[in-house]
Amino acid sequence: MSLTQIAQQPHVDSYYAATVNDATRYPSLTEDIACDVCVVGGGLTGVSTALNLAEKGYKVVLLEAARIGWAASGRNGGQMIYGFASGMDEFAKYMPEVDVQKVWQMGQYSLDIIKRRVAQHQIDCDLKTGYFHAANKPRHVAEQKAWQEEAATRFGYDRFEYVGKDGLGRFIQSEAYLGGLYDPDSGHLHPLNYNLGLARAAAAAGARLFEDSEVTSLEMSNQADGQHLLKTAQGSVKANFVVLACNAYIGKLSPALARKIMPVGTYVITTEPMNAERCQALMPARAAICDSRFVLDYFRTTVDNRMLWGGKVSYSKMAPRDLPNAMRADMLKVFPQLADLKVEHAWGGFCDITMSRAPHFGRLAPTVYFAQGFSGHGVNVTGLAGELMADAIAGQAERFDLFGKLKHQDFPGGDLLRTPALVLAMAWFRLKDYL
Numbered sequence: 001m002s003l004t005q006i007a008q009q010p011h012v013d014s015y016y017a018a019t020v021n022d023a024t025r026y027p028s029l030t031e032d033i034a035c036d037v038c039v040v041g042g043g044l045t046g047v048s049t050a051l052n053l054a055e056k057g058y059k060v061v062l063l064e065a066a067r068i069g070w071a072a073s074g075r076n077g078g079q080m081i082y083g084f085a086s087g088m089d090e091f092a093k094y095m096p097e098v099d100v101q102k103v104w105q106m107g108q109y110s111l112d113i114i115k116r117r118v119a120q121h122q123i124d125c126d127l128k129t130g131y132f133h134a135a136n137k138p139r140h141v142a143e144q145k146a147w148q149e150e151a152a153t154r155f156g157y158d159r160f161e162y163v164g165k166d167g168l169g170r171f172i173q174s175e176a177y178l179g180g181l182y183d184p185d186s187g188h189l190h191p192l193n194y195n196l197g198l199a200r201a202a203a204a205a206g207a208r209l210f211e212d213s214e215v216t217s218l219e220m221s222n223q224a225d226g227q228h229l230l231k232t233a234q235g236s237v238k239a240n241f242v243v244l245a246c247n248a249y250i251g252k253l254s255p256a257l258a259r260k261i262m263p264v265g266t267y268v269i270t271t272e273p274m275n276a277e278r279c280q281a282l283m284p285a286r287a288a289i290c291d292s293r294f295v296l297d298y299f300r301t302t303v304d305n306r307m308l309w310g311g312k313v314s315y316s317k318m319a320p321r322d323l324p325n326a327m328r329a330d331m332l333k334v335f336p337q338l339a340d341l342k343v344e345h346a347w348g349g350f351c352d353i354t355m356s357r358a359p360h361f362g363r364l365a366p367t368v369y370f371a372q373g374f375s376g377h378g379v380n381v382t383g384l385a386g387e388l389m390a391d392a393i394a395g396q397a398e399r400f401d402l403f404g405k406l407k408h409q410d411f412p413g414g415d416l417l418r419t420p421a422l423v424l425a426m427a428w429f430r431l432k433d434y435l
């Protein structure tokens with residue numbers, strides 16, 4: 001995997017690409033055009049922003065270096081989980097409780113956005129509700145029970161259900177866990193088909209989408225009413241507003257934003273299909289499941305009865321050696337009974353984490369917006385980011401600006417040193433997972 005080769009890349013060879021249900025190709029930009037808002041990046045953040053803005057009547061151009069959904073958005077585990085990767089206490093450091101409550105509500109609302117968009121635009125993306133957060137250790141059980149209590153008393157959310165070891169059979173046929181917390185409102189989906197469905201909706205609403213159109217330079221105006229100029233290999237866009245939705249690949253356009261995030265590799269496999277009864281017995285609720293370790297496993301079954309298994313989160317940019325077998329070995333620790341299944345697809349991608357794991361939204365200039373740092377929790381938060389940036393551009397910035405209250409640290413060490421420093425940190429966290 002490379003963080004530099006993004007231009008004109010095909011979708012990676014994944015289960016999602018193999019089951020994609022939309023072959024639309026958007027053109028490459030080959031002329032000089034102008035618009036109200038130019039969105040850079042065709043992942044869930046960029047496409048959601050373009051859709052919201054086009055619905056508001058803005059003239060929108062979206063430029064994607066490769067294909068719509070080419071990066072994290074079209075490769076992820078598909079787990080749509082309430083809230084934010086950091087949890088709520090990070091927000092409480094920077095804002096009064098009344099605002100923390102608003103952010104919590106937005107985290108819940110982010111799930112509603114997905115459900116609404118899927119229904120409104122009839123996006124065929126295997127959306128399924130149900131998420132189980134599995135406890136590996138007694139301390140995880142205690143933490144989950146405490147969080148269930150806090151969610152109910154502090155945030156009024158009483159839909160979590162703690163399930164002990166004796167109830168695990170509802171979710172999983174495995175001896176690996178001690179129990180877990182079930183959330184009926186979270187769930188999972190086919191992220192590439194979802195991303196492509198949102199793109200179709202954005203185009204239908206009037207946004208102009210371009211693939212194979214990497215932005216190679218951005219000349220920003222610092223004036224509130226100035227025009228920005230974005231160049232690609234064969235064209236250019238003049239825009240009154242710019243939205244940067246480049247995730248781990250932002251480095252070329254904004255080193256300042258790149259310093260706030262760390263690209264982290266994570267990997268997924270799918271097995272060959274099982275027969276339907278076997279799959280149903282393996283994970284009866286068909287929920288998305290994450291375990292509770294820092295270096296976590298995340299998995300679920302697919303509509304065609306495969307195990308989709310993700311994990312091996314790594315701060316090194318190198319994919320694990322013999323990826324399919326390395327991932328399979330992890331899967332067999334939880335499901336030894338799947339030893340007869342072949343791995344059919346193995347792939348990986350980059351998440352962008354912030355130091356605090358809270359998302360990083362803001363402005364680089366008065367009319368240049370960005371949203372990044374979803375920290376492995378972007379399936380839901382990207383849709384929220386798109387709505388908030390569109391609202392802010394339209395003059396309703398209250399919700400967007402709550403996120404601006406957070407302070408995000410630069411990763412230490414610059415480009416060369418931040419990876420080694422984090423590999424060391426990761427080794428420590430891995431060790432902690434065993435304690």
Ligand SMILES: Cc1cc2nc3c(=O)[nH]c(=O)nc-3n(C[C@H](O)[C@H](O)[C@H](O)COP(=O)(O)OP(=O)(O)OC[C@H]3O[C@@H](n4cnc5c(N)ncnc54)[C@H](O)[C@@H]3O)c2cc1C
Pocket residue numbers: 006040041042043044045046063064065066067068069070071072073074075076077078079080081213214215216245246247248249250252253266267268298310348349350351352371372374375376377378379380382
């Ligand atoms: C393997 C994997 C598993 C994951 N699992 C989950 C999960 O189960 N649940 C969850 O919530 N999150 C998960 N995540 C994280 C989630 O996928 C991301 O947070 C989310 O997709 C980020 O969306 P995005 O649109 O911001 O970025 P991306 O999807 O990465 O899109 C950024 C786009 O910008 C384009 N781009 C960048 N620079 C330029 C440029 N100069 N010009 C034009 N285009 C440019 C890129 O080509 C890319 O398509 C996972 C991530 C990975 C990699």
